[in-house]
Amino acid sequence: MEPVTLRTERLELSIPVESDADAITAAAQDPEVPRWTVLPSPYRRADADTFLTMTAQRWDAGTDLVWAIRRDDAWVGMIGLHGVFVGGQAEIGYWMASTARRQGYLTEAARAVIDFAFAPEPLDLQRIEWRAVVGNVPSSRSARALGFRYEGVLRQGLASPRGRYDGWIAGLLRADERTPQPWPNLED
Numbered sequence: 001m002e003p004v005t006l007r008t009e010r011l012e013l014s015i016p017v018e019s020d021a022d023a024i025t026a027a028a029q030d031p032e033v034p035r036w037t038v039l040p041s042p043y044r045r046a047d048a049d050t051f052l053t054m055t056a057q058r059w060d061a062g063t064d065l066v067w068a069i070r071r072d073d074a075w076v077g078m079i080g081l082h083g084v085f086v087g088g089q090a091e092i093g094y095w096m097a098s099t100a101r102r103q104g105y106l107t108e109a110a111r112a113v114i115d116f117a118f119a120p121e122p123l124d125l126q127r128i129e130w131r132a133v134v135g136n137v138p139s140s141r142s143a144r145a146l147g148f149r150y151e152g153v154l155r156q157g158l159a160s161p162r163g164r165y166d167g168w169i170a171g172l173l174r175a176d177e178r179t180p181q182p183w184p185n186l187e188d
């Protein structure tokens with residue numbers, strides 16, 4: 001698939017490129033990133049280079065569609081659809097640079113990705129899944145704000161380079177209202 005650029009009120013989402021590598025490497029030093037994601041730790045510049053090569057190949061294959069989230073042309077985060085099955089489903093994943101968090105950027109970017117995913121062309125998805133390591137409240141709150149419905153716990157269901165973890169799972173169907181629903185794992 002040709003990489004697609006998405007635009008929102010404050011952000012541009014486009015394929016990550018070589019000039020993003022330093023910003024990605026710097027942001028990946030935040031311990032919250034390996035704590036909750038599958039990114040390598042320690043994270044070196046070579047990891048960013050490998051990631052950029054794989055991202056281009058996966059856009060080409062149409063299996064994983066990953067966007068750099070940009071504010072005023074600066075890289076501030078990453079969001080993607082993984083395991084894309086056209087006409088079926090995919091899993092959403094995201095992480096933000098610590099300096100760009102709590103400003104609503106993630107939810108703004110994710111709404112654009114979800115609209116793209118559910119549009120009849122080119123993906124026509126019916127369902128988007130979200131998974132996170134049990135205890136990841138910021139990610140849960142983000143998914144809940146987007147309209148995802150909590151579906152349960154995947155016992156030892158998530159794997160990262162650091163081991164296996166219990167996971168929370170949620171889903172959003174094309175026909176679902178995007179109004180936030182109560183999540184039993186979140187207190188507020």
Ligand SMILES: CC(C)(COP(=O)(O)OP(=O)(O)OC[C@H]1O[C@@H](n2cnc3c(N)ncnc32)[C@H](O)[C@@H]1OP(=O)(O)O)[C@@H](O)C(=O)NCCC(=O)NCCS
Pocket residue numbers: 032033036037094095096097100101102103104105106107108131132133136137138139141142145
């Ligand atoms: C999860 C993450 C991407 C959220 O990004 P963000 O830009 O801060 O998100 P937003 O500003 O759009 O906020 C989205 C929701 O999360 C909530 N939130 C964000 N950070 C939070 C925190 N530290 N504690 C509690 N809630 C938090 C916001 O309040 C908002 O929920 P609300 O609408 O119910 O108020 C970011 O915290 C991150 O990169 N974390 C580390 C990596 C990670 O966990 N990735 C997800 C793996 S599944």
